Amino acid sequence: MNIHEYQAKQIFAKYGVPTPRGMIANTPAQALTNAQELGGSVWVVKAQIHAGGRGLGGGVKLARSIEEVKTLASEILGMTLVTHQTGPEGKLVQKVYIEEGADIADELYLGVVLDRAKEMPVIMASTEGGMAIEDVAHNTPEKIIKVPVDPSIGFQGFHGRELVYGLGITDKDEQKKLINFASKLYKLYMENDAEMIEINPLIKTASGDFIALDGKMGFDDSALGRHPDIEDMRDISEEDADEREASRHGLSYIALDGEIGCMVNGAGLAMGTMDTINYMGGTPANFLDVGGSANAQTVAKGFEIILKNPNVKAIFVNIFGGIVRCDRIANGILEATKLVDVHVPVIVRLDGTNAAEASVILKNANIPNVIAATDLGDGAAKAVHAAKGE
Amino acid sequence: MSILVNKDTKVIVQGFTGKEGSFHAEQCMAYGTKIVGGVTPNKGGQEHLGQPVFNTVREAVENTGATVSMIFVPPAFVADAVMEAAAAGITLAVVITEGAPVRDMQAAKAFAVKNGMMTIGPNCPGVITAEECKIGIMPGSIFKKGHVGLISKSGTLTYEGANQVCNEGFGITTAVGIGGDPIIGLSYKQLLKMFEEDDETHAIVMIGEIGGDLEIQAAHYIKENITKPVVAFIAGQTAPAGKRMGHAGAIISGSAGTAKEKMDALEAAGVKVVVSPAEIGKAVSEVLGKE
Numbered sequence: 001m002n003i004h005e006y007q008a009k010q011i012f013a014k015y016g017v018p019t020p021r022g023m024i025a026n027t028p029a030q031a032l033t034n035a036q037e038l039g040g041s042v043w044v045v046k047a048q049i050h051a052g053g054r055g056l057g058g059g060v061k062l063a064r065s066i067e068e069v070k071t072l073a074s075e076i077l078g079m080t081l082v083t084h085q086t087g088p089e090g091k092l093v094q095k096v097y098i099e100e101g102a103d104i105a106d107e108l109y110l111g112v113v114l115d116r117a118k119e120m121p122v123i124m125a126s127t128e129g130g131m132a133i134e135d136v137a138h139n140t141p142e143k144i145i146k147v148p149v150d151p152s153i154g155f156q157g158f159h160g161r162e163l164v165y166g167l168g169i170t171d172k173d174e175q176k177k178l179i180n181f182a183s184k185l186y187k188l189y190m191e192n193d194a195e196m197i198e199i200n201p202l203i204k205t206a207s208g209d210f211i212a213l214d215g216k217m218g219f220d221d222s223a224l225g226r227h228p229d230i231e232d233m234r235d236i237s238e239e240d241a242d243e244r245e246a247s248r249h250g251l252s253y254i255a256l257d258g259e260i261g262c263m264v265n266g267a268g269l270a271m272g273t274m275d276t277i278n279y280m281g282g283t284p285a286n287f288l289d290v291g292g293s294a295n296a297q298t299v300a301k302g303f304e305i306i307l308k309n310p311n312v313k314a315i316f317v318n319i320f321g322g323i324v325r326c327d328r329i330a331n332g333i334l335e336a337t338k339l340v341d342v343h344v345p346v347i348v349r350l351d352g353t354n355a356a357e358a359s360v361i362l363k364n365a366n367i368p369n370v371i372a373a374t375d376l377g378d379g380a381a382k383a384v385h386a387a388k389g390e
Numbered sequence: 391m392s393i394l395v396n397k398d399t400k401v402i403v404q405g406f407t408g409k410e411g412s413f414h415a416e417q418c419m420a421y422g423t424k425i426v427g428g429v430t431p432n433k434g435g436q437e438h439l440g441q442p443v444f445n446t447v448r449e450a451v452e453n454t455g456a457t458v459s460m461i462f463v464p465p466a467f468v469a470d471a472v473m474e475a476a477a478a479g480i481t482l483a484v485v486i487t488e489g490a491p492v493r494d495m496q497a498a499k500a501f502a503v504k505n506g507m508m509t510i511g512p513n514c515p516g517v518i519t520a521e522e523c524k525i526g527i528m529p530g531s532i533f534k535k536g537h538v539g540l541i542s543k544s545g546t547l548t549y550e551g552a553n554q555v556c557n558e559g560f561g562i563t564t565a566v567g568i569g570g571d572p573i574i575g576l577s578y579k580q581l582l583k584m585f586e587e588d589d590e591t592h593a594i595v596m597i598g599e600i601g602g603d604l605e606i607q608a609a610h611y612i613k614e615n616i617t618k619p620v621v622a623f624i625a626g627q628t629a630p631a632g633k634r635m636g637h638a639g640a641i642i643s644g645s646a647g648t649a650k651e652k653m654d655a656l657e658a659a660g661v662k663v664v665v666s667p668a669e670i671g672k673a674v675s676e677v678l679g680k681e
Binding site: 114150220223265272322377 | 465466488489490491492493494496497499500515527528529532542543544545546547549550553570572573597599600602603604607623625626627628629630649665666667668669
């Protein structure tokens with residue numbers, strides 16, 4: 001789960017990680033009040049969406065008067081912001097964060113992520129703040145400093161020294177401040193079961209203070225149960241409505257832009273099914289994993305969600321039953337045809353646990369739209385043909 | 391021969407008396423697995439499925455001589471269960487549970503390694519040596535005895551791959567579902583080594599997916615160390631970048647971890663890479679010829 005910048009900064013503040021003062025607004029009027037309350041002569045109006053690259057997309061603007069804060073807030077609120085991370089459809093801005101202006105002497109990058117190869121968190125830092133870190137990693141990998149921290153010993157002095165020497169920070173006072181900053185960031189990463197933290201840019205002010213000018217945080221979904229305060233930060237409007245609807249029913253769904261709806265058990269086989277459709281000249285309309293406890297209701301729900309997409313010309317049900325029993329899926333298909341108007345051909349391949357029973361159930365039901373397939377290749381081929389109207 | 395487990399392996403189940411644990415322990419026993427007991431705190435002294443229940447893993451190990459544990463406890467207790475097994479001298483823990491927090495697994499894995507315990511999973515279908523020993527949730531009937539070793543991140547692709555290999559008439563020595571989480575126990579490299587050293591195994595099927603770089607590491611390892619033919623499939627060629635596909639590990643970040651990169655690396659290592667899982671059986675048939 002991801003959260004907004006202003007929420008990440010609330011967590012930073014709780015741990016004593018320095019951030020500029022700021023206040024969230026849903027309306028231009030609120031934005032104006034916020035600016036008055038913050039005081040000063042320069043403010044930044046920042047669109048709050050779950051994506052990077054907001055500045056380049058026109059979602060972060062500098063205001064030099066209270067009136068300008070209001071004008072900019074009214075421009076940004078309600079705009080559909082398109083960045084390299086939102087996809088071409090963009091994201092609707094519903095909140096703006098009004099922040100006091102900062103006095104920037106230098107821009108750095110600081111992040112914490114899991115290093116899967118080392119199996120421990122790694123602190124990443126770079127002098128190239130303000131740039132997309134992917135580009136820095138690609139073009140000048142030597143400018144990225146990586147300091148892995150073994151949680152069994154935690155953040156130690158040497159981790160801090162590797163960091164500041166790596167960044168070329170020589171002033172003793174600045175070294176101390178940045179090491180303190182990084183150790184707090186590591187602590188909040190661990191204590192909140194974060195998946196990643198990214199501060200880009202982390203700024204150094206003219207007086208040598210380090211401040212998180214931006215903040216991105218993502219969390220381990222499996223650990224949210226023990227962090228109700230973070231679960232409360234969930235912004236439903238940032239999530240795809242169909243994906244949410246699916247997940248409420250134990251389904252994992254992601255919409256794609258092709259023509260063949262897929263209903264599969266297991267994430268790997270679901271991706272493999274999409275790949276096979278593609279290989280045979282078709283295009284998958286979605287990823288859908290029915291999970292391990294699929295029953296008639298979840299299958300019916302799956303059909304309903306797949307068929308909401310007007311591009312779907314055929315559906316390929318591909319189940320290899322292990323824990324999932326094929327007879328339940330077969331009954332689910334029957335159920336679905338009663339509950340939902342299944343107006344496209346449905347190609348069904350059921351293998352594994354109780355496949356023979358399932359085949360009898362489908363045969364006896366004799367539903368006109370349902371086409372049986374013998375294996376994955378056969379099913380994908382039939383689905384591709386059906387989608388082409390052949 | 392086979393790898394990791396065989397008909398003589400003594401297995402206990404942590405989370406033995408729970409709904410999932412009971413159901414799958416029974417299935418495993420029906421397959422022939424020597425389940426010699428189980429662990430459920432506060433149920434020690436009882437009998438379940440004809441086997442003794444213990445309060446702790448240590449007691450279970452002392453009384454049964456078990457060396458392997460199959461773990462079905464709820465996600466929040468997985469790390470505790472893995473560490474308990476390692477502390478009690480279990481040599482292999484097979485963790486079926488899905489949804490264990492990453493931070494927990496990080497600590498549990500580090501402790502397991504320190505204590506010399508191997509782990510499979512979490513969030514995996516388990517391990518099966520065909521017609522001898524099933525420790526997990528896979529449908530046993532599709533695994534016929536043969537000469538192909540199988541390693542897969544995905545559960546259902548394990549079944550798909552094994553089924554095709556068996557339909558082509560080759561059969562399986564051992565199949566291992568390693569799981570797709572960010573932190574997992576045994577990975578391709580260690581298992582490839584075991585299959586290379588196993589005389590019964592003549593070819594290896596390796597099924598991966600987008601995210602992380604385990605498959606790339608495996609490709610380097612294969613190039614240097616593996617003499618047996620390897621067939622590979624990488625799921626997620628059509629997955630959009632940055633989208634999560636069910637498995638926490640299957641996230642493409644930047645250019646690292648794409649299906650294309652992994653397929654290219656494997657091909658460069660001399661692996662026969664197929665673009666659809668529907669081709670796995672045929673590819674095995676090609677590399678092994680008619681045995």
